[in-house]
Amino acid sequence: MKTATGLSAAETGMPVWGSVRRSPTVVMLAGIEASEIVDAAMTDSAMTEVAMLRFEPNCTPPSNALLWRLEIASRQGLNEPGLLARQWHRRPYAMTVRLVQYQPGSVVPEILDEGTLGTRGPYTAFRAAVDRLAMRLVRDAALGRARGPAGTVPAAAQGRLPGWLDAFLSRWHDRLMVEWWSIGSTAVPLDQVLAGGGLGDVTWYRIKAGSRYLADPYPWPGTGRILCEEMPLTDGVGRIVAVSESDGVLGLPSVLLDDGCHHSYPCTLQDGETVYCVPESVQRGATRIHRLDDDGALVPICDVAPHARLADPTLFRWNGRYWLACTDLDLGGHDNLCFLHAASVTGPWMPHARWPVKTDIRGARPAGMVFNRDGRLFRPGQNCAATYGAAVGVHEILTLTETEFHEALVAELQPDGSGPFPHGLHTLVHDGERIWIDGKRYVLDLGLFWKKLLGRASGLVAGTGID
Numbered sequence: 001m002k003t004a005t006g007l008s009a010a011e012t013g014m015p016v017w018g019s020v021r022r023s024p025t026v027v028m029l030a031g032i033e034a035s036e037i038v039d040a041a042m043t044d045s046a047m048t049e050v051a052m053l054r055f056e057p058n059c060t061p062p063s064n065a066l067l068w069r070l071e072i073a074s075r076q077g078l079n080e081p082g083l084l085a086r087q088w089h090r091r092p093y094a095m096t097v098r099l100v101q102y103q104p105g106s107v108v109p110e111i112l113d114e115g116t117l118g119t120r121g122p123y124t125a126f127r128a129a130v131d132r133l134a135m136r137l138v139r140d141a142a143l144g145r146a147r148g149p150a151g152t153v154p155a156a157a158q159g160r161l162p163g164w165l166d167a168f169l170s171r172w173h174d175r176l177m178v179e180w181w182s183i184g185s186t187a188v189p190l191d192q193v194l195a196g197g198g199l200g201d202v203t204w205y206r207i208k209a210g211s212r213y214l215a216d217p218y219p220w221p222g223t224g225r226i227l228c229e230e231m232p233l234t235d236g237v238g239r240i241v242a243v244s245e246s247d248g249v250l251g252l253p254s255v256l257l258d259d260g261c262h263h264s265y266p267c268t269l270q271d272g273e274t275v276y277c278v279p280e281s282v283q284r285g286a287t288r289i290h291r292l293d294d295d296g297a298l299v300p301i302c303d304v305a306p307h308a309r310l311a312d313p314t315l316f317r318w319n320g321r322y323w324l325a326c327t328d329l330d331l332g333g334h335d336n337l338c339f340l341h342a343a344s345v346t347g348p349w350m351p352h353a354r355w356p357v358k359t360d361i362r363g364a365r366p367a368g369m370v371f372n373r374d375g376r377l378f379r380p381g382q383n384c385a386a387t388y389g390a391a392v393g394v395h396e397i398l399t400l401t402e403t404e405f406h407e408a409l410v411a412e413l414q415p416d417g418s419g420p421f422p423h424g425l426h427t428l429v430h431d432g433e434r435i436w437i438d439g440k441r442y443v444l445d446l447g448l449f450w451k452k453l454l455g456r457a458s459g460l461v462a463g464t465g466i467d
Helices: 008-012 036-042 083-087 123-142 163-176 190-194 446-464
Strands: 025-030 051-055 067-071 094-102 110-118 177-186 212-220 225-232 239-243 254-257 264-271 274-280 288-292 298-303 310-318 321-328 336-342 371-373 376-383 391-400 405-413 424-430 435-444
Touching: 025 123, 036 123, 051 123, 067 123, 083 123, 083 163, 094 123, 110 123, 163 177, 177 225, 190 371, 190 405, 212 239, 212 264, 212 424, 212 435, 225 264, 264 310, 274 298, 274 310, 310 371, 376 405, 376 424
Parallel strands: 025 051, 025 067, 177 212, 391 424
Antiparallel strands: 067 094, 094 110, 177 435, 212 225, 225 239, 239 254, 264 274, 274 288, 288 298, 310 321, 321 336, 371 376, 376 391, 391 405, 424 435
16 A cells, blocks of 8 residues: 655655745735734745735825735725624624735736635634635645635625624534434436536435434445445444445445544545545544455555545545545645645645645535536535535636646535435435435434533532542
């Protein structure tokens, strides 16, 4: 088994592709206040070699020098008083951050880069995520790796509830409810779905909540079986199982991978007579390509990224190379899209020159197989703004090379609000005959609620030193 080693620097925050050698450019940086994250980024040696940043948080155009300003879509600076509080925890739970350039003496904006992050969760975590994204945009622009305009509709707060109230209600929802996932299939033609025609009538399996649910369906080519994650409802880790369907009923699952570590998203790729499988394993360095034999044995082929924690690794072929789409968990849980590529499935695997190629909570994280339809690539991506796996956006990849990437949203798949799984949808695959998806609904679990409550109470007591 071969090991690829080309990603280690990306995970430590150091430059992967070497220093850019050119005369430093003097730039005024505005639109963001000082913080530990901002201060650390400003002293990054890789960036200071190529850009002399003059930190002027409140500078607005026109300026007598080249100005980089961090803004939202309405052209307000991120440091405008109260702006982040007005964006936090308000629908659609997403905010677009832009790095905008103004030439000396000009008020004409040029978008150098932008990304859209989620606004839910603790306010302090939201502010830190904004700073990290903002300074990543600055660093990439300084190093010549800016991505330009994202080509998507920018996100901004529209909800009526104040953020503190929405956050309060969300916390109680999370305490009382748990997610129940299951898989389903539909006979709607794939091209119709990719064109925005919807999923049609879905046959759902295992509708009634039990002790273990199924999610992340992927076909096992040549067998008529489906691989998926089997996950305990409340405690434990996921494992990879195979199921068969007959007359609308799933047979008992057979276990393929259960080693005590969490595994999910068993992405498969048929390459000639060989079937490869890349289960998600989010421990650092655990992303591994296997050969999936007819008897269900998973034979290790290559460790793709020994220093990375990658979610939803999606293997596909394009223009004579192997590609792996994924989300880098060191950059964010649900909001970034990254690529690795190799001439051979055994590696060496190299990161795309722009890592990540995209930051958008509304569709960056992979959501199933990449489809090649007559030379056109379509990539499903998870919309995780309102909740994890809320919906699936289908994107057409317009450009994919080792240095460039562009895609456009062509369809949005929403869960059926009147069906048994109205609260989420986050995988889209095709087995050659049918489309397979998964869906979720929230179920009340008072036992888990009391367990969480007692755990919180014992933690508070422990924190006071009371026996």
